[in-house]
Amino acid sequence: MQAPGVLLGPGDDAALIAAPDGRFVVTTDMLVEGRHFRRDWSGPRDIGRKAIAQNAADVVAMGAAPSAFVVALGCPADTPVDVIDALADGMWAEAGRAGASIAGGDLVRSPELVISVTAFGDPRGREPVLRSGARPGDRVAVAGRLGWSAAGLAALRQDRTGDEFAEILAAHRVPQPPYDAVLGEGWRGCRSLTDVSDGLLADLGHIAAASGVAIDLSAGALRDPELERFARALDDDAAQWILTGGEDHAFAGTWPGDADLPPGWRAIGVVTAGEGVTVDGTRRPGAGGWESFGGVDSASGPRSR
Amino acid sequence: MQAPGVLLGPGDDAALIAAPDGRFVVTTDMLVEGRHFRRDWSGPRDIGRKAIAQNAADVVAMGAAPSAFVVALGCPADTPVDVIDALADGMWAEAGRAGASIAGGDLVRSPELVISVTAFGDPRGREPVLRSGARPGDRVAVAGRLGWSAAGLAALRQDRTGDEFAEILAAHRVPQPPYDAVLGEGWRGCRSLTDVSDGLLADLGHIAAASGVAIDLSAGALRDPELERFARALDDDAAQWILTGGEDHAFAGTWPGDADLPPGWRAIGVVTAGEGVTVDGTRRPGAGGWESFGGVDSASGPRSR
Numbered sequence: 001m002q003a004p005g006v007l008l009g010p011g012d013d014a015a016l017i018a019a020p021d022g023r024f025v026v027t028t029d030m031l032v033e034g035r036h037f038r039r040d041w042s043g044p045r046d047i048g049r050k051a052i053a054q055n056a057a058d059v060v061a062m063g064a065a066p067s068a069f070v071v072a073l074g075c076p077a078d079t080p081v082d083v084i085d086a087l088a089d090g091m092w093a094e095a096g097r098a099g100a101s102i103a104g105g106d107l108v109r110s111p112e113l114v115i116s117v118t119a120f121g122d123p124r125g126r127e128p129v130l131r132s133g134a135r136p137g138d139r140v141a142v143a144g145r146l147g148w149s150a151a152g153l154a155a156l157r158q159d160r161t162g163d164e165f166a167e168i169l170a171a172h173r174v175p176q177p178p179y180d181a182v183l184g185e186g187w188r189g190c191r192s193l194t195d196v197s198d199g200l201l202a203d204l205g206h207i208a209a210a211s212g213v214a215i216d217l218s219a220g221a222l223r224d225p226e227l228e229r230f231a232r233a234l235d236d237d238a239a240q241w242i243l244t245g246g247e248d249h250a251f252a253g254t255w256p257g258d259a260d261l262p263p264g265w266r267a268i269g270v271v272t273a274g275e276g277v278t279v280d281g282t283r284r285p286g287a288g289g290w291e292s293f294g295g296v297d298s299a300s301g302p303r304s305r
Numbered sequence: 306m307q308a309p310g311v312l313l314g315p316g317d318d319a320a321l322i323a324a325p326d327g328r329f330v331v332t333t334d335m336l337v338e339g340r341h342f343r344r345d346w347s348g349p350r351d352i353g354r355k356a357i358a359q360n361a362a363d364v365v366a367m368g369a370a371p372s373a374f375v376v377a378l379g380c381p382a383d384t385p386v387d388v389i390d391a392l393a394d395g396m397w398a399e400a401g402r403a404g405a406s407i408a409g410g411d412l413v414r415s416p417e418l419v420i421s422v423t424a425f426g427d428p429r430g431r432e433p434v435l436r437s438g439a440r441p442g443d444r445v446a447v448a449g450r451l452g453w454s455a456a457g458l459a460a461l462r463q464d465r466t467g468d469e470f471a472e473i474l475a476a477h478r479v480p481q482p483p484y485d486a487v488l489g490e491g492w493r494g495c496r497s498l499t500d501v502s503d504g505l506l507a508d509l510g511h512i513a514a515a516s517g518v519a520i521d522l523s524a525g526a527l528r529d530p531e532l533e534r535f536a537r538a539l540d541d542d543a544a545q546w547i548l549t550g551g552e553d554h555a556f557a558g559t560w561p562g563d564a565d566l567p568p569g570w571r572a573i574g575v576v577t578a579g580e581g582v583t584v585d586g587t588r589r590p591g592a593g594g595w596e597s598f599g600g601v602d603s604a605s606g607p608r609s610r
């Protein structure tokens with residue numbers, strides 16, 4: 001069933017969506033098989049959920065409530081109908097979790113699976129929260145997990161798909177953006193906001209650049225003992241996952257230094273005068289995060305805006 | 306420069322678009338290299354224009370004015386920047402012709418070129434014109450050319466790319482939807498409307514089915530002497546191009562029988578009780594038009610909603 005904001009769904013030349021604010025936010029992402037997902041690593045339902053979640057996170061990162069999604073799907077001619085149904089099921093499930101539905105789409109043939117999602121959101125009468133609003137003295141905070149998707153990817157690369165890695169595998173296959181941490185009332189007062197899609201250092205780098213400020217993170221505040229346990233099991237580096245792993249779609253933002261952080265948010269650093277992002281005052285090498293046209297060659301989420 | 310309806314363009318997590326009506330229409334189409342276009346048959350600028358035109362036509366076919374587009378682009382790693390620039394130039398040019406601009410997008414790597422366009426439109430305070438509004442006694446009318454894109458495709462298949470075929474080649478490479486025939490004031494009173502993307506018989510079939518009516522076309526009214534001249538030169542059938550050729554993105558609609566047709570529209574048939582689409586009272590074989598997941602294997606525009 002369509003969400004209330006979808007006034008006219010599929011079946012005509014176009015769908016009709018409510019925009020009670022008189023404005024709407026929009027974002028689009030393309031996922032290509034073999035590059036952004038692998039079907040031997042993720043089932044179609046999970047791929048569908050992830051495609052919607054990463055777009056919903058971009059809408060929510062503006063402070064807007066998701067209202068609808070449209071999906072263009074390219075499939076090989078021999079794609080079983082089961083696979084398309086499972087993809088659609090996953091998309092509807094995640095759209096519902098975000099409070100919206102799938103208002104329409106396009107289905108074409110293509111050599112490999114390509115999923116292009118466009119997401120809409122209602123600003124609900126407020127000004128969108130941009131990346132450019134951070135000010136020296138602000139606190140930096142995050143809502144949601146960091147590095148878990150990267151940990152799951154590391155496990156898949158090592159073919160460690162046993163039950164003991166179930167939590168990180170699930171985190172890689174289906175990110176769980178904490179929509180409510182933003183869409184509730186508590187987040188008001190937030191001065192700048194983004195979702196963590198390219199990696200914490202990269203995404204906070206966008207805020208620092210757009211705001212003309214520097215950000216310094218606390219390594220201690222970022223520690224995650226549970227993730228460190230997985231890192232030991234995989235002989236990998238939890239701090240690297242946390243700082244540069246993409247695709248968790250946590251939210252990161254800044255608040256005035258004297259403001260209380262809303263429920264679901266934890267402080268991880270401060271905004272200062274200057275430029276760039278540091279950890280305990282030190283710049284990390286290789287802090288670029290994922291870049292779609294860079295050299296990263298993985299099935300994880302390299303993408304660019 | 307962004308159109309006035311684009312309140313915030315690329316650079317943040319999402320764009321912000323005006324929706325002064327409190328609603329917006331949205332449509333999305335995916336174009337895959339080798340299936341929906343061939344780079345040896347069309348230059349990148351033309352491919353960009355066509356991708357925007359076919360989406361703009363869907364917006365206009367609801368009676369809405371295009372306000373913005375977002376584009377997700379998948380490109381092979383070795384794609385020259387020139388090609389991407391020319392694609393973008395074509396997109397901006399056609400968006401401008403439709404009164405809008407490109408508000409944002411995504412750029413990723415993919416094995417072949419994939420273009421996914423999502424288009425938005427402003428209903429301007431009116432109810433969208435649906436496919437379901439045709440009533441027995443209505444006149445059927447079209448605005449724009451029919452069969453010219455199919456003629457150009459036929460010329461390309463025969464490798465007839467000389468100057469004498471320039472007009473049909475151009476029609477295939479860049480459709481010219483007559484946006485103004487709908488967006489002006491004259492079209493008011495239109496009861497049902499669609500764009501001709503899959504072929505006239507197929508698209509009027511959608512109106513007939515959605516409205517629960519039959520449509521009978523006049524072969525004489527559909528004749529196009531200029532196109533017949535091209536058909537003779539290519540030893541092909543102009544009537545077949547006109548009735549089943551997709552991708553011209555003309556507009557087809559119905560008006561009450563006693564209404565004057567607005568400027569730019571010509572009568573081609575009548576709505577009666579019953580079902581299906583006939584020409585001079587006779588059903589044509591193979592009237593299905595393009596179907597994306599059907600057997601059609603061409604570089605022309607097979608697509609489905």
